[in-house]
Amino acid sequence: MFYKNSMYSAMKKSQGKWSILTLLLLALLLVTAGCGGASKATPEPTATVTESVLSGSFKIIGSNTVTPLSSVWAENFMKMHPKVSIAVSGPGTGVGIASLIDGTTDICQASRLITAKEIEQAQAKGVNPYEIQIASDALSVIVHPSNPVSELTIEQLSAIYTGKITNWKEVGGNDAAIVVLSRDTNSGTHAFFKEHVVQMQGLPTADKGLEYGGKVLMLPSTEEGVSQVAGNANAIFYAGLGYVNDKVKTIAIKKTATDPAVKPSVATTLDGTYPIARPLLFYTNGAPTGVIKAFIDYCLSEEGQKVVLEAGFIPVGK
Amino acid sequence: MLTGQPVSITAPPPELRRRLRFGEKLIESVIFIAGILAIIVLLGIIVILLKDGLPIFAHTSPWQFLFGTKWYPISDPPSFGIAPFMVSTLMITLIATAIAVPVGVACAAYLSEVAPRKVSETAKPIIEILAGIPSVMMGFVGLALLSPLVQSAFRLNTGLCGLTAAIMLSLMSLPIIVSVSEDALHAVPREFKEASYALGATKWETIWHVCIPSALSGIAAAIMLGVGRAIGETMTVLMVAGGxxxxxxxxxxxMTTMTAVIASSIGNAIRGGLQYQALFAVGLILFILTLAVNIIAERVLERQKRKFAR
Structure with a gap:
């Protein structure tokens, strides 16, 4: 309220600025007008070429892990059926499931199973979550390539993520503090990793009371975590196999100290030896119909599953 | 006109007068609605914050909520303690202000009193453009450029920390502080400065003892606007503060600030669930905090105005 006068005088004082702004605006208008004309002209020939009758638009919201995969599927599907438009966004599995329950998305992509509590909440709002597995993923633990540590047990990982182990030398590495990175609570990967690694579900040492330690950095996206690890010699992070690149090193995981260490890969996930593999899923409200069914059929087709391999994930076993 | 008595000798005929009065009433009421719209929206926000936020205190006592240090919203049973977020918000805001205010006021004094007209007329619009940079882009700059710098300068394990966020926030509040305090300094009457020079004061003495004290109310307003920006900023903090x-x-x-925790977990909160209520309660506290800052600012300004009233 009290700065109104000064703002006004600032506006009056710099009239020169406004003429520049007007020029810029005019230029922008001209550019966008040019673009508009161009884009309007292109769809016509393609529309006459294809014979597709499918049309409609729908949304896919959810897992950050599944996003690179479903956006390729969506792009290919829209190329095959120009009248279909698909919007993909990946803020996290939790967001996707909340959107499905609130009725703001058509498909929820998930990197963990829906919980009993979420099903209850959905049914209270008249939504029936319908589950379709579309691929599998090897949840990879990554470090900087210069890190000498190459294998860890799930118990060691749990100790690192709960803050019991804070120095790399305790697991056979350099004498340096561990920078522990995680996704935030929106992420299905966060929830899956908590259950299967932090709380060691399915192991004799399992403890449901364990939580991520207070020093763990909660990051808003998987890309950010991977790029942090690429630039920080002492960082550790977990990500879907599709996000792993050659700037980071994957850690071989041992289920217990006596089991063999297994590197995450398509082969080790398919034969079931990699201990922290998980399903990637689509959830819809009731069994899918119409254009959404056509899309999911495409995803599960041979052609669609080829995309799964290219994106670094594991196809659904026949 | 308002009293209903003819003002001029050739008063409009009664028919036209009635129509004029109706038009005036209509415009008056439109302006009235526009005027109170802001208040209605504000009241609506307060009501929603209270309605959705207060129920959490049936689950977690206000004491536990404010001073608890454990935030595990998706665990079973969940626990909601926001003390670390409040401390982070205060820490980052204080550091950002401590950096931005001296630099901003010095920059404003230079532009208004020292710089040649041409320089200040070119520099000021450029500084104002800085205010329009989206906060996501500032976040990218913080991630890519500043955080490695902070990491190596302080020999840290990671550059994603409160200090990096505070430096980015100070850069973001700088344009507002410079622009508004430059206007305040510019508005100081010439006679003040001339009187000071006539007494033999140097340029520095004039700026420090005459210009800045007389523009203090405007500078205080600038600082409060800067603080407001720093408290409320979300995206940049979410990206570079570490979480x-x-x-x-x-x-x-x-660390995680109050804004960052709302942004990073509101997405997966089911409407009406415990986590949703807890996040609204965080929003409520944030609202009370900014309200307090504004009230204090208003008081300071009032005192300044009385001091300089002639």
Whole structure:
């Protein structure tokens, strides 16, 4: 309220600025007008070429892990059926499931199973979550390539993520503090990793009371975590196999100290030896119909599953 | 006109007068609605914050909520303690203000009193453009450029920490502080400065003892606007502050502010669930905090105005 006068005088004082702004605006208008004309002209020939009758638009919201995969599927599907438009966004599995329950998305992509509590909440709002597995993923633990540590047990990982182990030398590495990175609570990967690694579900040492330690950095996206690890010699992070690149090193995981260490890969996930593999899923409200069914059929087709391999994930076993 | 008595000798005929009065009433009421719209929206926000936020205190006592240090919203049973977020918000805001105010006021004094007209007329619009940079882009700059710098300068394990966020926030509030305090300094009457020079004061003495004190109310307003920006900023903080849930001990610890925790977990909160209520309660506290800052600012300004009233 009290700065109104000064703002006004600032506006009056710099009239020169406004003429520049007007020029810029005019230029922008001209550019966008040019673009508009161009884009309007292109769809016509393609529309006459294809014979597709499918049309409609729908949304896919959810897992950050599944996003690179479903956006390729969506792009290919829209190329095959120009009248279909698909919007993909990946803020996290939790967001996707909340959107499905609130009725703001058509498909929820998930990197963990829906919980009993979420099903209850959905049914209270008249939504029936319908589950379709579309691929599998090897949840990879990554470090900087210069890190000498190459294998860890799930118990060691749990100790690192709960803050019991804070120095790399305790697991056979350099004498340096561990920078522990995680996704935030929106992420299905966060929830899956908590259950299967932090709380060691399915192991004799399992403890449901364990939580991520207070020093763990909660990051808003998987890309950010991977790029942090690429630039920080002492960082550790977990990500879907599709996000792993050659700037980071994957850690071989041992289920217990006596089991063999297994590197995450398509082969080790398919034969079931990699201990922290998980399903990637689509959830819809009731069994899918119409254009959404056509899309999911495409995803599960041979052609669609080829995309799964290219994106670094594991196809659904026949 | 308002009293209903003819003002001029050739008064409009009664028919036209009635129509004029109706038009005037209509415009008056439109302006009235526009005027109170802001208040209605504000009241609506308060009502929603209270309605959705207060129920959490049936689950967690206000004491536990404000001073608890454990935030595990998706665990079973969940626990909601926001003390680390409040400390982080205060820490980052204080550091950002401590950096931005001296630099901003010095920059404004230079532009208004020292710089040649041409320089200040070119520099000021450029500084104002800086204010329009989206906060996501500032976040990218913080991630790519500043955080490695902070990491190596302080020999930290990671550059994603409160200090990095505070430096980015100070850069973001700088344009507002410079622009508004430059206007305040510019508005200081010439006679003040001329009187000072006539007494033999140097340029520095004139700026320090005459210009800045007389523009203090405007500068205080500028600082409060800067603080407001720093408290409310979300995206940049979310990206570069690190996001650790523990109570920060030093500014170079990774931390999560109140805005960042709302942004990072509102998405997966089911409407009406416990986590949803807890996040609204965080919003409520943030609202009370900014309200307090504004009230204090208003008081300071009032005192300044009385001091300089002639």
């Amino acid at each position: 650790a849930l523990a109570m920060p001990v030093s500014p170079v610890d990774p």
